[in-house]
Amino acid sequence: MKLHHGKRTPRMARAFTLIELLVVIAIIAVLAALLFPVFARARESARATSCLSNMRQLGSALTLYLQDYDETFPMNRFPDAAHPLGGCTSSNPSFQPEDTLQGSSYNWRRAVLPYVKNFNVFQCPSNAYAWRQGGDETNPSYPPAAAIPASYSFNGSFFHEAVPACWYGETLVRPRYIAEITAPANLILLLESRWEHPDLGGWFLPRRGPGGGEEGPYQSHSQACNWAFADGHVKRTRPQVTCTDLDWTDRFPNLADGCQQLNQLAQEYR
8 A cells, every 4th residue: 555645634624414405504594583673773774864954954044043033933835826725625624624735836845944054954764755746735836856755744734824713713824933832842843754745734633544454644763753843853653642641632622633533544553
């Protein structure tokens, strides 16, 4: 027998068996199933924080507006050449307030734009409907470069211009004044909306978003939504909490009160 001195006999590489490969693939699949939801929640948490920051900036812009306009909030919608100032036109004011300003070319988003100077502030990265129907309802009156996305809306139960006319018996629609608010830390100012309207009232609580099904009208982040308040602070909570610890109308009547229909609330908030 000959010996090969100084040389090693090369080893044959051992191949994985089919069972071993299947075990490895199964382990990877289990790890992926565990990690993907974690990554998704982390991504959504970051988006929620970004949306909250946008709301804080819009709240600051509204504060600057109040300083420049004698503590008067911008109207939800303003009159223009085709939409003159008028009164309540709602056939059933207890359903929701309506007036002749729907379709106006100017609203509160346009009014605060000079104070933010950044169109991106109006868009929440979680909101898949920010450009639904072309974004903000005033966009058809402006060039594409001036288009505003729609992710944040006024609390229509207080700041809709027709509330004083439809709910308080006043003659004309009008803006709201800071002097009217008694509990600014509880009064909702801005909310996250999936609709293009400049406001979304509490009457939307039992309704659905544009996608229908179990999707609600307010953009959510892991079941909770961001809210900005009349005193400037922002927080995240589920919509149903707005019916207990928070407020849609301060000390004023709330005729179209969606809080009476929380049993119809979309599943995503539960």
